[in-house]
Amino acid sequence: MxxxxxxxxxxxxxxxxxxxxxxxxxxxxxxxxxxxxxxxxxxxxxxxTGGPAGFDAVLGARGSQLQLVLNAVFHLETSPGNIPWTLYQEVKKDAQVELAIPYAVGDNYQGFRIVGTEAEIFSKFRYQEDRTFAFAPGGRAFDPTKREAVLGSFAAQATGLRLGDYFHPYHGLTFDESKKHSERYLVVGILEPTNSPSDRAIWIPIEGIFRMEGHVIRGTGTEYMAEAGKPIPDEAKEVSAVLIKFKDPALGFTFAQKINRQGTLATLAWPIDLVMADLFNKxxxxxxxxxxxxxxxxxxxxxxxxxxxxxxxxxxxxxxxxxxxxxxxxxxxxxxxxxxxxxxxxxxxxxxxxxxxxxxxxxxxxxxxxxxxxxxxxxxxxxxxxxxxxxxxxxxxxxxxxxxxxxxxxxxxxxxxxx
Amino acid sequence: MPVLELHDLRKSYRTPSGETQRVIDISRFEIGAGEQVALRGTSGSGKTTLLNLIAGILTPDGGTIRVGDEDLTALSEGARDRVRARRIGYIFQTFNLLQGYTALENVALGMMFGAGADADFARKLLERVGLGERMDYRPRELSVGQQQRVAVARALANRPQLVLADEPTGNLDPRHAAEALELIRSACREQQAALLLVSHDPAVLGAFDRVEDLEQLNRARGPVAEGSA
Structure with missing residues (x-):
């Protein structure tokens, strides 16, 4: 048969x-x-939700934890607002915090988000549990005192920018040709692919965001515009978010209690995977x-x-x-x-x-x-x-x-x- | 021992008008091993019904059908299928070849339900019927005469004891009919298979030593009174 x-x-x-x-x-x-x-x-x-991120929490303006995570971790969504630089410094000095990386956003190049941050993001920050950023041959971290930029691999590929190229940032998180800043930034580094949202970011010194033409900072509650050659008082500075790595991840609970329950100024998104899982559940x-x-x-x-x-x-x-x-x-x-x-x-x-x-x-x-x-x-x-x-x-x-x-x-x- | 024995075989059909019409009523009929018998019958005389009964395709209303040592009337349908596959070869007037299959596959397929596929034997049979060069042709690529030869090879594929041929030359012109008849008879002889061939063609019937008349074999034909079928 x-x-x-x-x-x-x-x-x-x-x-x-x-x-x-x-x-x-x-x-x-x-x-x-x-x-x-x-x-x-x-x-x-x-x-x-499951990516073993190298950081435990995101600190940002009072508001939605999900918006905070989407903005700071995935470079999506608008920033829910800013928090004072002094709060970032407090967190950074906290004995329970191993690493705190500030993010300041508000500009883009061809739709790719420009993130103002500290240079230690390239040496100490782990975008995944056991991985730090690596530069493609010839690249290096930016000098925090200069108008220099480091590009994520996808951003470099999509914009066509190469080492030694200059570009003008554009104001806002979406590309609008009429909102070109006059500053020019030099590409000094391109990161190796990380297969993470960081591949889409363009990193510049955080000071560069504060000093960008037309930018107003309100760390003290009143408007302040940086002037060339003059230092910016810490009180006037503000950041969009802070990525935090605790010495013991469980400490996030105490932190979250303190900031989310007792405070009125900021929100701590912790743990990040649960915030995202909540989105998927919804x-x-x-x-x-x-x-x-x-x-x-x-x-x-x-x-x-x-x-x-x-x-x-x-x-x-x-x-x-x-x-x-x-x-x-x-x-x-x-x-x-x-x-x-x-x-x-x-x-x-x-x-x-x-x-x-x-x-x-x-x-x-x-x-x-x-x-x-x-x-x-x-x-x-x-x-x-x-x-x-x-x-x-x-x-x-x-x-x-x-x-x-x-x-x-x-x-x-x-x-x-x-x- | 006879290859085929029929005893008191009866088969009736119900007509559209509701009558029961008896088409087969044979008291005794036998074919010996290797014997070749022609059965004369006019159109509608029940020739195909008789062959289908012998092949186990139809079941009789009464009587017995023995093929070799198997009583078909005592077997289940599945067992009759097995007997048909292994002991009986069937050549149809319209050949009934499977159109999607090559000549070789048509022959081999018959084996798969019987003794098992034997590609070498299938090729030998096709060479024997003169189609050694046409084994990979499909039926529509063959002439009518060639299709008939494939049907002959297929009927012999399982080395049957009995070959049934239903008007096998009915679709052929006289010259090809004579050739086909000779092929069927000689191939059956070589395979030592008995042959029961039904026809109403005098030229075909004249070639046989033993010719039976179905109307004479049938004791009674026609309407059957209720309860006597």
Whole structure:
């Protein structure tokens, strides 16, 4: 029987090549879509929440923790406001704090965010648990007293800026040609890719942000504009956020209590992964809808397998009768139909990996371009075997009705010439 | 020992008007091993019904059908399928080749339900029927005569004890009909298979030593009174 099936199934698929191709394509789309939805959901969740960041908390203006994290960690969203430089200094001096890196934002170049910070970000800061920034050959950290810039790898690639190039910052976080600052910055370093949002940032000395043409700082509550050649009083300075690494990560709780519950000036986003997980939980319904759509596409694909086979049953009645006349059992003929349906689903599932790869590659490209977060399309997820197996099982199930019709074929009637 | 024995074989059909019409009522019929028998019958005389009964495709209303030592009427449908696959070769008037398969695959497929695929034997059979150069052709790429030869090779693929041929020359012109008949008869002889060939063509019937008349074999044909079928 197995020999017979191995001959009958491929011949039949070839004989009905057009309907087979269409059905295989719809099955591939369904299988690829299901795999992509589940894998993308998992990977984006992991990438945005599970990355073992090298810092524990983000301190920023009073407001939403999520906005603070999106702004300071992912370089998305607008800044919720500023906090005084003196608060940053207090935190930096705190015995429980190992490292505090200030961020000041407000400018961009071609849409890539310019972040004013301290040079120690390139030596002490860990963008991931065990990784510090590394410069591409020929690069170095900026001199805090000069108009020098260091570019993240993606920002350099997208803007085309190279070592030794000059550029003018533009005011605001979105690119507007009419808002060009007069200052020129020299590119002195380009960072190696980190596969993190830092790849999209352009780093300059924090003093540069304070002194940028037209910038007003309000650390004291009143407006202050820096003047060339004159030092800026610390009281006048302000920062958008401070990335904090505690000596013991658990200390974040005490800090959060102090700042979030008792204080009125600032917000501490801690722990960062839970802040992001909360965002994903709130958006969970979107994922559920996407999953539902994927399941519906799977059902449509299974239906198309059923319809394509069922529609051939009448024309194949004679074929079944001949097979039966040659000695094939009813069960052999119906097994051939179920196998055919499963084979269509198998082919579709195999092609589904191509659909999955295309969707994942496209999504990874968009997500990297928008956030700097890198997805890994080939990362293992149980849906990569569960979806194809489920699709094959569902395909075989869809073949049961046509198989039943084939099972009931009357041999004597089927053998009679149709004309 | 006979290859085929029929005893009190009866088969009736219900007509659209609701009558039960008896088409087969044979008290006794036998074919010996390797024997070649022609069965004369006019159109609608029940020739195909009789062959389908012998092949186990149809079940009789009564009586017994023995093929070798197997009583088909005592077997389940699956067991009849197995007997048909292993012991009986069937040549149809319209050949009934599978269009999506090559000549070789048509022959080999028959083996897969019987003794198991034997590609060498399938090739030998096709060479024997003169299609050694056309094994990879599909039926629509072959002439009518060549299709008939594929059907002959397929019928012999499982080394059957009995070959049933239903008007095998009915679709051929006289010259090709004579060639096909000779091929069927000689191939059956070589394979030591008995042959039961039904035809109403006098030229075909004249080639056989033993010719039976289906209407004479049938004891009673026509409407059956309720309860006597």
């Amino acid at each position: 197995r020999q017979g099936l191995l001959l009958i199934v491929p011949r039949s698929l070839r004989q009905h090549a057009v309907s087979t191709s269409v059905t295989v394509a719809s099955t591939a789309l369904a299988c690829g879509l299901v795999m992509a939805v589940f894998a993308l959901n998992k990977q984006t969740f992991d990438a945005f 958006l969970g319904w979107v994922v559920r809808i996407l999953e539902l759509v994927a399941y519906l596409v799977v059902l449509v694909a299974a239906g198309s397998i059923l319809a394509s086979l069922y529609n051939t049953m009448n024309e194949r009645r004679r074929e079944f009768a001949i097979l039966r006349a040659l000695g094939a059992r009813r069960s052999t003929v119906s097994a051939a139909i179920v196998s055919e349906a499963a084979a269509i689903a198998l082919l579709g599932s195999i092609l589904g990996f191509a659909v999955y790869a295309v969707i994942l590659a496209g999504a990874a490209h968009v997500i990297r371009a928008q956030t700097g977060v890198v997805l890994v399309p080939l990362q293992y997820h149980s849906v990569l075997w569960a979806a194809p197996l489920g699709m094959i099982a569902l395909g075989a199930f869809a073949g049961l009705l046509p198989a039943w019709k084939a099972y009931r074929t009357d041999v004597a009637t089927g053998l009679q010439p149709s004309s």
